[in-house]
Amino acid sequence: xxxxxxxxxxxxxxxxxxxxxxxxxxxxxxxxxxxxxxxxxxxxxxxxxxxxxxxxxxxxxxxxxxxxxxxxxxxxxxxxxxxxxxxxxxxxxxxxxxxxxxxxxxxxxxxxxxxx
Amino acid sequence: xxxxxxxxxxxxxxxxxxxxxxxxxxxxxxxxxxxxxxxxxxxxxxxxxxxxxxxxxxxxxxxxxxxxxxxxxxxxxxxxxxxxxxxxxxxxxxxxxxxxxxxxxxxxxxxxx
Numbered sequence: 001x002x003x004x005x006x007x008x009x010x011x012x013x014x015x016x017x018x019x020x021x022x023x024x025x026x027x028x029x030x031x032x033x034x035x036x037x038x039x040x041x042x043x044x045x046x047x048x049x050x051x052x053x054x055x056x057x058x059x060x061x062x063x064x065x066x067x068x069x070x071x072x073x074x075x076x077x078x079x080x081x082x083x084x085x086x087x088x089x090x091x092x093x094x095x096x097x098x099x100x101x102x103x104x105x106x107x108x109x110x111x112x113x114x115x116x
Numbered sequence: 117x118x119x120x121x122x123x124x125x126x127x128x129x130x131x132x133x134x135x136x137x138x139x140x141x142x143x144x145x146x147x148x149x150x151x152x153x154x155x156x157x158x159x160x161x162x163x164x165x166x167x168x169x170x171x172x173x174x175x176x177x178x179x180x181x182x183x184x185x186x187x188x189x190x191x192x193x194x195x196x197x198x199x200x201x202x203x204x205x206x207x208x209x210x211x212x213x214x215x216x217x218x219x220x221x222x223x224x225x226x227x228x229x
């Protein structure tokens with residue numbers, strides 16, 4: 001079965017500094033990978049997705065992520081964070097296998113704190 | 117108006133009660149999902165539905181049931197609620213083949229005393 005690991009439960013970054021959130025996945029085939037962000041009291045908003053093709057994908061709000069098959073990783077990056085980026089970030093892999101399964105398997109999330 | 121609407125947004129109830137959480141969407145998507153979120157555990161899939169006649173169990177379906185009343189409506193029921201079902205519940209939708217991005221509602225916070 002597929003799984004997603006986000007090694008960092010909390011990360012604190014100074015405003016204006018760069019950010020990298022780690023995500024490792026386990027999946028038997030080429031994965032469908034996603035990053036979502038959750039602000040307090042809100043649902044999840046899609047930041048970006050990877051299905052195939054270019055391994056560096058661009059998303060909304062200035063985020064990007066790089067798919068590295070050899071490392072089973074899909075790390076999220078942003079060159080300069082803003083206070084409004086403080087939120088919970090979830091990495092997810094699609095359960096879709098062509099055999100009828102669907103839905104997403106999520107990591108446990110990384111809580112991002114922005115210091116002034 | 118929100119594309120994916122969940123009602124109620126908050127609910128407090130007692131052990132043993134029957135609870136129904138409702139989800140409706142205006143996106144025209146064929147696939148709908150229910151997840152629960154617990155602190156430190158991320159989101160876990162409860163049930164999903166490809167269309168009105170096709171409903172499937174997810175990772176943690178025990179203690180839950182669902183109904184797809186129409187393409188736009190997908191309800192989650194707890195027949196006899198227990199305290200460890202206290203969680204934040206999310207409905208989501210997607211379109212087309214599997215693996216497409218999902219669009220989430222704002223969640224229902226359920227507390228079972």
